[in-house]
Amino acid sequence: MGKADFLSPKAIANRIKSKGLQKLRWYCQMCQKQCRDENGFKCHCMSESHQRQLLLASEDPNKFMDYFSDEFKSDFLELLRRRFGTKRVHNNIVYNEYISDREHVHMNSTQWETLTDFTKWLGREGFCKVDETPKGWYVQYIDRDPETIRRQEEQARKKKQELDDEERSAKFIEEQVRRGRDSKETDETPVYTELKRESEEEKVAFNLSASSCVAGPSKSSSALGASALKAAAASSSSSSSSSTKRKDMPSGSDSRSEKKKKSALEEIIEMEEKKKKKQDAVRTDYWLQPNIVVKVVTKRLGEKYYKKKALVTEVKDKYGAVVKMVDSGDKLKLDQTHVETVIPAPGKRVLILNGPYRDTEAVLEGIDVKNFTATLTLDSGQQKGKRVDIAYEDFSKLA
Numbered sequence: 001m002g003k004a005d006f007l008s009p010k011a012i013a014n015r016i017k018s019k020g021l022q023k024l025r026w027y028c029q030m031c032q033k034q035c036r037d038e039n040g041f042k043c044h045c046m047s048e049s050h051q052r053q054l055l056l057a058s059e060d061p062n063k064f065m066d067y068f069s070d071e072f073k074s075d076f077l078e079l080l081r082r083r084f085g086t087k088r089v090h091n092n093i094v095y096n097e098y099i100s101d102r103e104h105v106h107m108n109s110t111q112w113e114t115l116t117d118f119t120k121w122l123g124r125e126g127f128c129k130v131d132e133t134p135k136g137w138y139v140q141y142i143d144r145d146p147e148t149i150r151r152q153e154e155q156a157r158k159k160k161q162e163l164d165d166e167e168r169s170a171k172f173i174e175e176q177v178r179r180g181r182d183s184k185e186t187d188e189t190p191v192y193t194e195l196k197r198e199s200e201e202e203k204v205a206f207n208l209s210a211s212s213c214v215a216g217p218s219k220s221s222s223a224l225g226a227s228a229l230k231a232a233a234a235s236s237s238s239s240s241s242s243s244t245k246r247k248d249m250p251s252g253s254d255s256r257s258e259k260k261k262k263s264a265l266e267e268i269i270e271m272e273e274k275k276k277k278k279q280d281a282v283r284t285d286y287w288l289q290p291n292i293v294v295k296v297v298t299k300r301l302g303e304k305y306y307k308k309k310a311l312v313t314e315v316k317d318k319y320g321a322v323v324k325m326v327d328s329g330d331k332l333k334l335d336q337t338h339v340e341t342v343i344p345a346p347g348k349r350v351l352i353l354n355g356p357y358r359d360t361e362a363v364l365e366g367i368d369v370k371n372f373t374a375t376l377t378l379d380s381g382q383q384k385g386k387r388v389d390i391a392y393e394d395f396s397k398l399a
Contacts, residue, residue: 291311294321301332
């Protein structure tokens with residue numbers, strides 16, 4: 001009986017039936033043929049072409065199994081990488097999408113009997129991170145592409161450079177508090193000792209006109225033969241001197257307390273105040289300059305401009321500026337409170353915006369992260385070549 005015509009209803013019905021997935025038990029992987037029913041599969045197994053494929057497979061069965069296993073593994077991982085990336089997903093969801101392709105390699109022709117065995121094998125070989133839960137096995141693709149690793153390192157580097165000044169200041173304050181707490185714990189308390197004479201022959205004499213006592217040896221032995229009046233006067237003077245000594249004791253303790261060692265936190269605060277007073281004489285409350293690169297820190301303009309770099313093209317009334325976005329080229333008018341300075345890589349040129357070296361171009365030599373300062377080499381002016389330490393907010397990258 002001949003085949004029906006291509007456009008006949010029977011031929012069209014056969015093509016509709018052959019579309020999509022059929023039952024797996026009626027599929028021949030060696031011939032890559034899908035049969036629609038049991039009778040068709042039986043006829044295919046008795047055909048001459050199927051018998052030839054079986055003879056080829058019997059010569060080296062491991063070769064064919066390794067080939068199908070490698071194809072199944074490659075297609076499965078490619079789908080997992082493109083469809084889900086590095087997200088954690090149930091293995092059955094990935095497998096259902098994989099078998100939706102009519103031409104896929106069936107698992108019964110590979111070295112793995114079940115999907116669980118294949119999932120465990122992916123975890124042992126290091127292709128994926130796998131974990132078992134009450135809901136089943138989950139897989140997470142491990143991307144080892146060199147380009148992806150380089151891109152991740154670059155993103156981490158940018159994130160590190162975009163650390164906000166507020167976070168730096170918070171870390172600096174925490175460090176100061178920690179140092180102050182440590183210094184207080186290590187401070188030694190003053191030790192008070194008893195007043196003792198070095199020798200019994202030595203006598204203590206007090207000068208009533210002075211606040212301090214003076215000890216000295218006896219001037220002559222003739223003082224021992226003095227009159228009783230002098231002895232009485234001496235006894236009264238000794239009693240008055242002892243009272244004077246008791247009155248003078250608190251003043252001595254006050255002097256010791258005044259000379260007590262300052263804590264590290266107090267020293268840091270005192271140094272910062274002196275430095276601030278010195279710089280306030282030449283500092284101004286405006287710092288914007290043309291041809292410098294700044295970063296937008298306000299969220300009022302939306303995520304499109306937040307944390308993006310811009311070039312200052314014009315300064316308006318000292319406190320405002322017209323900036324041009326580096327990425328999009330858009331022009332915005334911003335206040336100086338909406339932007340912050342940009343610290344370039346070492347070796348790049350910067351402009352000092354505030355302080356005694358204002359309007360001076362310099363070259364960035366290094367960054368001191370702990371003190372939030374940078375070492376600059378002046379590149380213009382009378383002090384060209386001088387190395388100075390400038391705070392982060394007092395200089396910015398030149399365009």
